[in-house]
Amino acid sequence: MAVDIIPQYNRILDLTLIADNGQKLVIQCPRRGRKPSIEINGSYAGDQNLKPFNVTVKNLYIDLLTSSYAKIEITAGYENNTIHLEGTIVSIYQESPGPEGRTVIQCLYGTFQNWLDASVQMTYKAGTSLEVILNEIKGKMGAYSVKLGESAKNLKIKTPFNHDGAARQALVKLETEYFADEKLHLFLRNDMLCGICYTKSNDYIGRHKLEYMSAPPQSNAGGEDGSAYTTVTAPWIPQLNVGDLLEIPQKAYMRFYQTVGSGGKNTQFIQVTTLSFHFGTTGGVNSMTVQGFNV
Numbered sequence: 001m002a003v004d005i006i007p008q009y010n011r012i013l014d015l016t017l018i019a020d021n022g023q024k025l026v027i028q029c030p031r032r033g034r035k036p037s038i039e040i041n042g043s044y045a046g047d048q049n050l051k052p053f054n055v056t057v058k059n060l061y062i063d064l065l066t067s068s069y070a071k072i073e074i075t076a077g078y079e080n081n082t083i084h085l086e087g088t089i090v091s092i093y094q095e096s097p098g099p100e101g102r103t104v105i106q107c108l109y110g111t112f113q114n115w116l117d118a119s120v121q122m123t124y125k126a127g128t129s130l131e132v133i134l135n136e137i138k139g140k141m142g143a144y145s146v147k148l149g150e151s152a153k154n155l156k157i158k159t160p161f162n163h164d165g166a167a168r169q170a171l172v173k174l175e176t177e178y179f180a181d182e183k184l185h186l187f188l189r190n191d192m193l194c195g196i197c198y199t200k201s202n203d204y205i206g207r208h209k210l211e212y213m214s215a216p217p218q219s220n221a222g223g224e225d226g227s228a229y230t231t232v233t234a235p236w237i238p239q240l241n242v243g244d245l246l247e248i249p250q251k252a253y254m255r256f257y258q259t260v261g262s263g264g265k266n267t268q269f270i271q272v273t274t275l276s277f278h279f280g281t282t283g284g285v286n287s288m289t290v291q292g293f294n295v
Contacts, residue, residue, distance in 0.1 A: 010079050013038045013281045015055060017069040017089070017105075025069070027057060029281050031079075039280035040076060042109075044242040046185050046198070046273040051109045053087065056095070060103040067092060072107055076279060077238035086190070088112050110188060114142035118167040123160070130155040130174065130195065134186070138193040140167045147189075149196035149203030149243070155179055189241055196243045196271075199293050204245035204271060208237050214287060217248065217268070219294070228294045230270050236277045236288040246270040246290060269295045 015027040015038065029035050042053025055072065062069075069092065074085040087107035095102040118140040124133055131153060134146045157178050163170045171186045178184075183198040189205070196203045210232070217232040232248065240246065248268040270292035277288040 011035075011279070011281050011286070012075060012077055012079065012082055013040060013279065014075040015057070016073040018071040018073065019068045020070050021068065023068075025062075027060065035281040037280070037282055039278065039285055040074065041276075041278040043276040044272075044274065046187070046242050050112050050115060052090075053085075053107050053109065055105040055107065057103050057105070059101060061101065062092060062103060064092060064094070072105060081238065083238040086110060110142065110190065114140070115168055115188065118142075119165060120167045120170055121164045122170070123162050124157065126157055126159050128157050128161065130157070130179070130184075133157070133161060133170075133174070134193055134195065137167050137170055141188060141193060142191075143188060143193040144191040145193070147192045147194045147205055149205065151182070151197040151203040152184065152195040155182060155184065155197075185243070187242065189243070194243055198271065198273065199295065204243060206239060206241065206244040207247065208240050208244060209247045209249060210234055210237070213248075229273070229292060230268070230294055231289065231291045232270070233287060233289050235286050236279045238279075240272065240275060240288070240290070242272050242275060244272045245295070246272055246292065271295050 010031060011029070012031070013029045017025040017027075027036070027038065029038060037058035039056045040053060042051065044051050055074070069089055072087045072089055074087070075082050076085065077083055087109050090106045090108060092103065092105050095104050120137055120140050122133070122136055131146055131148060138144070138146055159178075161178065163173060175184050175186055184195060185198055186193070186195045188194070194205050196205065212235050214233045214235065217230045219228060219230050246269070248270065250267065270290065272290055272292040274291040275288060279286055
């Protein structure tokens with residue numbers, strides 16, 4: 001039986017809670033020595049623009065009756081390999097009281113109110129590029145830039161596009177009515193409005209390499225079109241997200257004595273469609289489960 005290989009890096013998980021009046025509560029994880037018990041778990045899914053995550057902190061006491069914390073900022077990852085996350089706090093509650101009490105902070109990535117409330121009025125003629133349309137929508141949804149995969153960059157509407165209403169419904173209309181055949185997926189990632197075409201090998205936002213694996217990957221038949229997909233469990237890669245390309249090199253497979261990919265290939269590539277993770281500052285809490293199309 002194979003033994004898990006876990007990165008022996010110092011884990012980092014720093015939190016800042018921000019109240020409506022600007023007051024801040026900083027919970028910092030020491031870089032060396034004994035660390036507080038902080039855990040974060042969440043999920044990304046291709047069909048889910050509002051992405052939830054939870055933060056659990058041991059021995060954190062907040063007066064829940066007077067608390068006005070509205071936003072959270074997180075630095076998470078390993079030494080020299082961290083990401084910065086911002087979220088909106090949905091609720092704070094104490095999971096258990098007493099000296100070993102755990103406070104749970106339920107959040108949504110980004111400023112989700114923009115996603116709920118933003119509206120847009122637009123008219124575009126046939127032949128307009130997807131990128132032009134998204135550049136008008138992005139600001140309404142709190143995004144600062146548009147990032148498209150190589151295939152999505154070339155998409156143009158074949159019939160006129162008219163929309164007057166919720167910005168999020170404009171994205172749905174583009175996905176389901178204008179570019180359904182291309183399997184277009186539009187989503188928010190931090191300050192970017194992104195778009196990729198699923199099952200296109202050159203269509204991705206970021207690219208990452210898997211250095212460690214916790215269990216052999218499982219291959220499955222896909223949807224109605226028969227596309228194959230793979231599920232893999234491994235230590236969390238902080239920068240990995242839906243719409244990225246995950247490279248699984250041969251060395252990640254070697255301890256399972258399995259053939260990599262197909263046709264003698266030494267590397268397998270997965271276009272990520274779903275990702276869940278559970279990451280903590282202490283113990284063995286460090287894993288992610290990734291599912292995506294084989295490309």
